[in-house]
Amino acid sequence: MDFSLSPEHQMTQKMVRDFVQKEIAPVIKEYDRRQEPIPFMLKRMGELGILGLPFPVRYGGQGMDYLAWGLACEELEAMDTHLRVVMSVHTGLSAMSIFQWGTEEQKQKFLVPLAKGEKIGCGAFTEPGMGSDVAAMRTNAKRDGDHYLLNGEKMWISLASKADLALVTVKTDPSSPKPSSALSTFIVDLHSEGVKTGDIHGKLGVRAGSTGWISFTDVKVPVENRLGEEGEGFKITMSAFDHGRYTVASGATGIIRAALEASVKYAKTRTTFGKPISEHQLIQEKIAKMSQDYEIARLLYYQVGWLKNAGKRCTRETSFAKKFATEASFSAANEAIQIHGAYGFSDEYDVERYLRNSKGAMIYEGSSEIQTLIQAGYALGERADKPLRCEAPAYDPEFWQN
Amino acid sequence: MKIIACIKQVPDSEAKVKAEGGQVTWGDAPLVINPFDEYAVEGALQQKEAVGGTVTALCIGPESAREALKHALAMGADEAILVSDPALTEIDSVAAARVLAAAIKKVGDADMIVFGRQTLDNGSGLTTAQVARVLGLPLLGLAGQIKVEEGSVRVERVIEEGRVTVSARMPVVLSVVQSIGEPRYPSFMGIRKASKANIPVWSLADLGVEAPATVVKRTELMNPPVDETKVEMITGETPEAIAEALVEKILAEKVL
Numbered sequence: 001m002d003f004s005l006s007p008e009h010q011m012t013q014k015m016v017r018d019f020v021q022k023e024i025a026p027v028i029k030e031y032d033r034r035q036e037p038i039p040f041m042l043k044r045m046g047e048l049g050i051l052g053l054p055f056p057v058r059y060g061g062q063g064m065d066y067l068a069w070g071l072a073c074e075e076l077e078a079m080d081t082h083l084r085v086v087m088s089v090h091t092g093l094s095a096m097s098i099f100q101w102g103t104e105e106q107k108q109k110f111l112v113p114l115a116k117g118e119k120i121g122c123g124a125f126t127e128p129g130m131g132s133d134v135a136a137m138r139t140n141a142k143r144d145g146d147h148y149l150l151n152g153e154k155m156w157i158s159l160a161s162k163a164d165l166a167l168v169t170v171k172t173d174p175s176s177p178k179p180s181s182a183l184s185t186f187i188v189d190l191h192s193e194g195v196k197t198g199d200i201h202g203k204l205g206v207r208a209g210s211t212g213w214i215s216f217t218d219v220k221v222p223v224e225n226r227l228g229e230e231g232e233g234f235k236i237t238m239s240a241f242d243h244g245r246y247t248v249a250s251g252a253t254g255i256i257r258a259a260l261e262a263s264v265k266y267a268k269t270r271t272t273f274g275k276p277i278s279e280h281q282l283i284q285e286k287i288a289k290m291s292q293d294y295e296i297a298r299l300l301y302y303q304v305g306w307l308k309n310a311g312k313r314c315t316r317e318t319s320f321a322k323k324f325a326t327e328a329s330f331s332a333a334n335e336a337i338q339i340h341g342a343y344g345f346s347d348e349y350d351v352e353r354y355l356r357n358s359k360g361a362m363i364y365e366g367s368s369e370i371q372t373l374i375q376a377g378y379a380l381g382e383r384a385d386k387p388l389r390c391e392a393p394a395y396d397p398e399f400w401q402n
Numbered sequence: 403m404k405i406i407a408c409i410k411q412v413p414d415s416e417a418k419v420k421a422e423g424g425q426v427t428w429g430d431a432p433l434v435i436n437p438f439d440e441y442a443v444e445g446a447l448q449q450k451e452a453v454g455g456t457v458t459a460l461c462i463g464p465e466s467a468r469e470a471l472k473h474a475l476a477m478g479a480d481e482a483i484l485v486s487d488p489a490l491t492e493i494d495s496v497a498a499a500r501v502l503a504a505a506i507k508k509v510g511d512a513d514m515i516v517f518g519r520q521t522l523d524n525g526s527g528l529t530t531a532q533v534a535r536v537l538g539l540p541l542l543g544l545a546g547q548i549k550v551e552e553g554s555v556r557v558e559r560v561i562e563e564g565r566v567t568v569s570a571r572m573p574v575v576l577s578v579v580q581s582i583g584e585p586r587y588p589s590f591m592g593i594r595k596a597s598k599a600n601i602p603v604w605s606l607a608d609l610g611v612e613a614p615a616t617v618v619k620r621t622e623l624m625n626p627p628v629d630e631t632k633v634e635m636i637t638g639e640t641p642e643a644i645a646e647a648l649v650e651k652i653l654a655e656k657v658l
Contacts, residue, residue: 007472011472011476014588015476015587015593049590049591062590063594401594
């Protein structure tokens, strides 16, 4: 078994790290305080190829593998969560789903501009009255000749007001006995008539990130914009979450690392009772826990990256990685504040931002509770992966890079 | 146009460098491309984009220096060459210049040879001039802007009193400063290319030169003296009493 990263992976880490250190570190505090997105962020991530990192060159991507995608997420979120959120919703939920489920025409029309960063995508699944409970979904689409008419509202959508298109899962068959067969997924042009978007302010964390709502009033969506078959929306959404959760897991690993690094640095310089606090055992215990959690979280998401590269289904392993890393990141940030004492409580230091940012990931893309149910389902033999009509493609350097 | 960017691998700028047993150590801090040389690669790539041609990254160093060359490749250099030989472990700038000059000749037909302004480790900033001298080529040092026109290179240099523009016929040796422009990040395509690149290693025998004599030798190496500071908190019952005690202290210490 080889746990080492290839030179490609190491250079990807360094490149993304250099980018966030040079361009995001100097401004993140200011934009987080103002609760505003950094104006140049999406454009720069597009120019640098980060938005299209894990897609084949033939589809406008950078031809890197799934593990490199996770490594980039770790680096991005070690700086700030909102950067990784872009990788979750633009690259993961929307572009990766089109790559997995889309027809060749859909890939050419929608994936290429997304991978190149010329257009921004998001994923719209959650509603004001519904998250994980898909049976309660109210947004619907009715077929009308060569198009569908979409009505309803989606909420808590990252990049809602910034995106050009959204992957939207809606109810198309209200009479279906199985809630999961009632859904279909569409690629919706957010510049269409009848689409309204807005931002949500006052979030606990990810304040430099754009989160909002999208409402649809008789929005005409051409039939050729339906992703997959009618009734496949649930499967598409769940596989989209497999991709999204992978980015959340690898990103949260970055928060653990950032909290650990900040704590080590502070503990070595701050003295109490005549010695650096790093020499106090109770502080050492906190640092040891962070360091152990970082290692576990890293190995869990590396495993998912490896499984994705091999083209193997990994809903179970992704769930382990997502739940562990997000909870450990919350705990690491919390302990980092404790180590920093009163300074940690102030936004003079970054650790309070890490804590605020880490909480959301325990709720979105399948809460910790949902992850627990998934894991129990597998462990008890009550849940098994059925083959999908379109499996996520295994990484093939030849196909990806030529 | 054939451009050669000369680079070096150095300890990361955040490394804690210290003297230990007469040797320099930087612990397990990573080795990186000399930050000033990233500007050299950037300048070289800008000229390639402006007038066409190729960029070759050239480096003297041990096997580990491949990583610095890979960085240059990932930024967009077309090829990379490592000059490595056990006889080159401890060399001064004159020796480095002779070896680099031999390698530049072996590459052949270079129109422009670009250096960073200095290295982060030795920092003498002399190698550029010495390479120009050994090769008998004009030197355009500390260039902030470069423009190639009709076989000549014109560079703009910022000096205290203003700007100076100088030019020379190619081939030329250049050193560049930060105003050349921020070094680009490696592209993902560059990263893939760099990770697969076959970097040839030239020994002194390959270059057909003898181990150059080192003229300047390091005779002593020491850490900077530790500056011990003392902090004394002045306390008192009232602000006036504290101020009085502070004034007495300042006068006693002859600060004023």
